[in-house]
Amino acid sequence: MTTTLNQSVSDVQNVTGSIDIASVSKSYGDTEVLSNVNLNIPAGNFLTLLGPSGCGKTTLLRLIAGFIEPSKGKIAIDGRDMNGVPTQKRPIGMVFQNLALFPHFSVAENVAYGLKLRKTPAAEMQQRVDRFIDLVGLSGMGDRRIAQLSGGQKQRVALARSLVLEPSILLLDEPLSALDMQLRKQLQIALKDIQQKLKTTFVFVTHDQEEATMISDTVVVMSNGHVQQVGAPQDIYASPETLFVSKFIGELNEIPARVTDTGPHLSIDTAAGQFTLPASAARGFAPRTGDAAVICLRPEQLKVLPTGANVAGQTMLDARVVSRLVIGPLTRVSLRVGETDMIAVMMTDADTAPLPSGSACKVSFNPDHARLFAPLSDDMASAFGEHA
Amino acid sequence: MNSGERVTFTKSLMLLPMLIILAMFFISVFTLFSSAFVDRGGFSLKYFQQIIDRPDYHVVFYRTVLSSITVAILAVLFSYPIALLLWRANKWRNLLLIVVLVPWLVSLVVRTYGWIVLLGPKGFINAFLGWLGVVDEPVKLMFNDTGIIIGLTHVLVPFAVISILSSLLSIEENLEEASRVLGASGFQTFRNIVLPLSLPGVFTALMVLYLASVGAIVTPLLLGGITEKFVGSQIYQEVMATYNMSKAAAWSICLLSLSFVSLVIIKLIERRALRGQE
Numbered sequence: 155m156t157t158t159l160n161q162s163v164s165d166v167q168n169v170t171g172s173i174d175i176a177s178v179s180k181s182y183g184d185t186e187v188l189s190n191v192n193l194n195i196p197a198g199n200f201l202t203l204l205g206p207s208g209c210g211k212t213t214l215l216r217l218i219a220g221f222i223e224p225s226k227g228k229i230a231i232d233g234r235d236m237n238g239v240p241t242q243k244r245p246i247g248m249v250f251q252n253l254a255l256f257p258h259f260s261v262a263e264n265v266a267y268g269l270k271l272r273k274t275p276a277a278e279m280q281q282r283v284d285r286f287i288d289l290v291g292l293s294g295m296g297d298r299r300i301a302q303l304s305g306g307q308k309q310r311v312a313l314a315r316s317l318v319l320e321p322s323i324l325l326l327d328e329p330l331s332a333l334d335m336q337l338r339k340q341l342q343i344a345l346k347d348i349q350q351k352l353k354t355t356f357v358f359v360t361h362d363q364e365e366a367t368m369i370s371d372t373v374v375v376m377s378n379g380h381v382q383q384v385g386a387p388q389d390i391y392a393s394p395e396t397l398f399v400s401k402f403i404g405e406l407n408e409i410p411a412r413v414t415d416t417g418p419h420l421s422i423d424t425a426a427g428q429f430t431l432p433a434s435a436a437r438g439f440a441p442r443t444g445d446a447a448v449i450c451l452r453p454e455q456l457k458v459l460p461t462g463a464n465v466a467g468q469t470m471l472d473a474r475v476v477s478r479l480v481i482g483p484l485t486r487v488s489l490r491v492g493e494t495d496m497i498a499v500m501m502t503d504a505d506t507a508p509l510p511s512g513s514a515c516k517v518s519f520n521p522d523h524a525r526l527f528a529p530l531s532d533d534m535a536s537a538f539g540e541h542a
Numbered sequence: 543m544n545s546g547e548r549v550t551f552t553k554s555l556m557l558l559p560m561l562i563i564l565a566m567f568f569i570s571v572f573t574l575f576s577s578a579f580v581d582r583g584g585f586s587l588k589y590f591q592q593i594i595d596r597p598d599y600h601v602v603f604y605r606t607v608l609s610s611i612t613v614a615i616l617a618v619l620f621s622y623p624i625a626l627l628l629w630r631a632n633k634w635r636n637l638l639l640i641v642v643l644v645p646w647l648v649s650l651v652v653r654t655y656g657w658i659v660l661l662g663p664k665g666f667i668n669a670f671l672g673w674l675g676v677v678d679e680p681v682k683l684m685f686n687d688t689g690i691i692i693g694l695t696h697v698l699v700p701f702a703v704i705s706i707l708s709s710l711l712s713i714e715e716n717l718e719e720a721s722r723v724l725g726a727s728g729f730q731t732f733r734n735i736v737l738p739l740s741l742p743g744v745f746t747a748l749m750v751l752y753l754a755s756v757g758a759i760v761t762p763l764l765l766g767g768i769t770e771k772f773v774g775s776q777i778y779q780e781v782m783a784t785y786n787m788s789k790a791a792a793w794s795i796c797l798l799s800l801s802f803v804s805l806v807i808i809k810l811i812e813r814r815a816l817r818g819q820e
Contacts, residue, residue: 221719241722254720258738267734268724319724 170232170245171197171322171355173218178227180213187213188379191227195372197322198353200346202366204402205376211359214376215325218357220244231323247316248325251332253308255300261311262287262296268319286318289348306337313345317352324349326358330365342369363403367391375399396438397527400450407456407496409449411526413441420526422449426471426492431521439528447526455523456498458487458509459516469524473517475509491517578791589792599776606773607800609687610755613694614748620695621702621747625740628703629710642703650697654764657693658684661765685767693761698754702747709743710736745812752808753801773797 173195180188188210203211216222220241229236269279290310330338346369349356366373367387375382383399394400415421419430476488487498509515581588593599660666661683668680721731762772780790
């Protein structure tokens, strides 16, 4: 098993599989589902297209697959322009959301299908089919019919069927969305593992931010047909460039605010009180006096302190404890700050005074951690209807 | 027993229409058998013997079976591309389906007369061929097997279209795209994926069409004339012309047996062809 795996790795250890997407737009009639997308995907990357449903991520995947052609712009694979190249001539594999296994073929016949089309000699075909059935953990199941398989096993067949052709790029369209939590976790790890072994470029579509941050090298956050931000998962979490991205990745506290003065420091007025933030807190817009804005803070950036406390350099706000929830080493405190509900997460053994529910307290944060964004436009806000 | 399961008198009343239909069915089958097997108050195979002894009757059977096989195959061959077109035409499917089914709004007799107008010795087709100078004397398109086959095929095509279309529509979406991504051309995808998965519909169509054709009466009667009879038109003649009910009954039982045997054969072929498909 190990030797066959090494063989398959050496077969494909090369630098093919880079994708260049240049100014790509896609419209259906008057509706633009993708607008001016620019994206360079390096070979061997595990890249996730993340966004709410309708953000254009599946459309982008289908453009790379060649099922549809861009209205504007150009997609190149390994430097070769793909406009007009039919799907079957592109160096890609694809795993579909509904898996699209051939119900009239056995497991082995499904895996062998692409090899048969390439007129692979029988002996080599048999060997490669066996090797990839082993690779995805289905040894000995080659003769099973598709209807006899469980959901997780079907996933693995779909993966083997694409990977056996050793494509330089594998496209995955929410392949795990139909599975239960535990199986999903298992397959996420299996996918990551296989990707690292084969060094294939994976382009993975999902609307699940946890899944995206867990398995990818690069995350592309999309909304309304636009790329919002591209980066490593931890960078996107730590320094989101828009309010949309902040909301979509990880948990977030938002305080509606108004800018009362600009300069080296921004004076901010909120229902919880007035304070100043460094000018660098503003992201993606230049705040002017009178502008509405949203202050964003991660739950772990908040500290809950007794009412009398005062810490130099920290912004202190009056708050009230709504409830406390101890989850092993972490404590989640629900707070009411001014007119806003907020969540603070801290270590359970922190030496903060035990604050009972309903008691008054102070919430503090480092003003350098706060980020100030322009409020979401209505169409963006609607995207959170199903994911908030 | 809880009250929800109790069979009340009113509820059992709802079964009445079904019971009446069942009773009619058994009475008619009983009458059929009693008139075919009974002669002068005793069991007799006399009427079957009359059929077996006549070589010209054998021809009627051969003609019925061979023409029906031809009709079923021809209609499926015509229908497959139509079904494929309807399957592809997502937006227009329902409208096109209505176009396919419109002939059903016209009575069978009227449609068959339409074919007489087209196929007759002085009909449209012969007039056209004569005008082109392709033929010197009219081609015999009617009052022979050709006429019956043309008429029956036309009548039965919509059934085949519906049967094949329903089978195409049950193919899971993305299978074609999956095939393309794995390297298949459009034609390879059709041959390897679409065609095998549509075979259940094809076999249903073959079976329904064959059985409908074997039992056909009106079309063979009008397009086959007096001499070229189908089993169905023979029975019609025994009932309406010679009033020989017992012989008609014997014919009917032969037709029933023929259909049953054919059904078994088609099912066996289907099972072989679809081996491995659920």
